[in-house]
Amino acid sequence: GAVVSQHPSWVICKSGTSVKIECRSLDFQATTMFWYRQFPKQSLMLMATSNEGSKATYEQGVEKDKFLINHASLTLSTLTVTSAHPEDSSFYICSARDLRGLAGKHNEQFFGPGTRLTVL
Amino acid sequence: GESVGLHLPTLSVQEGDNSIINCAYSNSASDYFIWYKQESGKGPQFIIDIRSNMDKRQGQRVTVLLNKTVKHLSLQIAATQPGDSAVYFCAENGAGGGATNKLIFGTGTLLAVQP
Numbered sequence: 626g627a628v629v630s631q632h633p634s635w636v637i638c639k640s641g642t643s644v645k646i647e648c649r650s651l652d653f654q655a656t657t658m659f660w661y662r663q664f665p666k667q668s669l670m671l672m673a674t675s676n677e678g679s680k681a682t683y684e685q686g687v688e689k690d691k692f693l694i695n696h697a698s699l700t701l702s703t704l705t706v707t708s709a710h711p712e713d714s715s716f717y718i719c720s721a722r723d724l725r726g727l728a729g730k731h732n733e734q735f736f737g738p739g740t741r742l743t744v745l
Numbered sequence: 746g747e748s749v750g751l752h753l754p755t756l757s758v759q760e761g762d763n764s765i766i767n768c769a770y771s772n773s774a775s776d777y778f779i780w781y782k783q784e785s786g787k788g789p790q791f792i793i794d795i796r797s798n799m800d801k802r803q804g805q806r807v808t809v810l811l812n813k814t815v816k817h818l819s820l821q822i823a824a825t826q827p828g829d830s831a832v833y834f835c836a837e838n839g840a841g842g843g844a845t846n847k848l849i850f851g852t853g854t855l856l857a858v859q860p
Contacts, residue, residue, distance in 0.1 A: 668853050736788040
């Protein structure tokens with residue numbers, strides 16, 4: 626149980642295009658989802674926190690108009706990288722949390738497998 | 746600001762030896778800590794966690810130690826195996842248990858197990 630999936634697992638796009646990444650909780654309802662970015666040989670940096678039915682909360686320095694987050698249901702959150710540029714190339718990882726504790730401990734985050742974005 | 750850091754960026758051990766990965770945290774109000782394992786190209790995998798009201802917790806081949814006095818966390822892996830080779834991150838969860846409590850990740854330690 627408590628599986629989180631991401632789609633696609635990797636994507637290559639041209640500079641200036643937009644890319645959408647999906648994060649799904651497969652067997653539990655995620656009241657909160659988190660989006661992280663990880664550059665090579667670096668740690669995970671939180672980009673934003675997304676609560677179902679409300680606007681995402683972005684970390685300092687993360688452009689909300691560039692990284693659009695939608696958490697339309699309790700099992701799906703999407704991250705859209707708009708007008709992508711080569712410097713946006715990174716490994717994007719989502720996690721999901723079920724505060725009701727049905728999927729595990731009440732504050733445990735379950736991580737997706739990540740999406741590798743390469744912008745040419 | 747808040748930060749979680751590691752003392753050793755790379756740790757090389759012989760297969761069968763015990764490994765110790767260290768982590769320092771700066772937020773004394775953090776009440777929950779987690780160790781993750783990340784293999785290349787994959788998402789973090791939960792290993793073990795510990796709450797601030799404990800100083801030791803054991804799992805299968807792994808032990809986490811928490812020293813709140815010096816704000817230090819360690820992960821011990823017994824009888825390290827080649828499959829343990831990965832990057833290990835400690836993370837702290839802010840106090841309060843609120844809905845949007847964030848995980849703050851440390852810089853990571855690459856564990857390389859030599860056969």
